[in-house]
């Protein structure tokens with residue numbers, strides 16, 4: 001497959017302080033990659049390095065087969081054939097929409113330029129609005145102009161830095177779906193940076209979770225959720241609870257709520273202390289079950305209700321039941337664990353056994 005972007009073991013520093021620590025990733029043509037992580041983990045710095053705004057202390061970056069960054073060499077941003085969309089839109093206030101969209105179309109003039117601009121405005125759903133000025137547009141429309149401007153010169157790669165974070169939740173969700181469609185239609189390759197996992201999942205074919213300058217997992221949204229490779233990723237992505245347990249056989253784990261068998265084998269040895277990840281959808285209602293837990297909290301989600309359940313030990317579980325399984329706070333409900341594969345992490349030495357922890 002055609003690789004548009006390659007980062008090989010890149011290291012970035014600010015005044016000697018490490019911000020990106022030996023990160024590698026590869027993006028194929030026509031795909032959208034997301035970097036996701038908590039504030040300060042280094043994702044914007046990675047994007048700035050890809051754009052050519054930040055030099056590398058080690059490693060190298062390739063765009064479309066050319067080395068663009070390595071220690072001592074940083075190809076300037078304007079020579080990288082990139083499109084960029086940032087959260088503050090950064091539209092030129094003195095140019096109308098057509099002027100903004102056509103800004104990067106150097107050397108293209110007259111009727112051809114007009115046609116390209118009109119086409120791009122149609123693509124982003126702003127046909128006929130070329131004569132308006134940025135201050136006459138809503139936040140979502142401004143962001144669409146920024147996207148049209150970035151896409152118009154047909155860049156090899158488009159970089160999006162938290163592009164929707166200034167918009168309200170509903171618009172953000174709608175626009176991220178639309179942007180995904182627009183990028184797909186154009187066959188564009190994109191890298192998006194966000195701290196919002198819903199945005200990353202809505203847009204990304206592949207998502208990288210970062211922490212403290214390192215890439216912990218580079219995978220599909222499905223695998224990040226169902227097969228987290230790392231305890232931090234399991235905690236950061238989605239909701240869930242970690243229950244302390246022990247390994248009985250490579251595939252069997254015992255916790256306070258029973259013995260669970262999965263299709264994954266762990267080689268930590270019999271009796272190894274561990275934490276088992278239980279997602280809300282791993283816990284299903286079962287009136288016949290002898291395992292009972294008390295409803296501590298409930299959050300109505302329309303088709304489903306998210307319950308926080310308290311176990312006899314004081315530990316907690318999260319459970320997502322269909323909305324018709326309506327239970328009152330304080331009620332005891334029968335539950336069963338229904339998980340094909342068990343995601344567990346060895347308990348670090350020094351941890352004493354204790355109550356379950358609620359992630360997110």
Ligand SMILES: Nc1ncnc2c1ncn2[C@@H]1O[C@H](COP(=O)(O)OP(=O)(O)OP(=O)(O)O)[C@@H](O)[C@H]1O
Nearest residue numbers: 014018019037038039040041042043044045046195
């Ligand atoms: N201009 C700068 N000078 C010095 N340190 C910086 C600078 N910019 C970022 N840093 C530091 O580098 C690290 C990574 O920052 P970066 O902005 O890449 O993180 P981020 O994951 O994008 O965070 P956020 O989501 O808050 O934007 C942080 O520790 C930050 O404090």
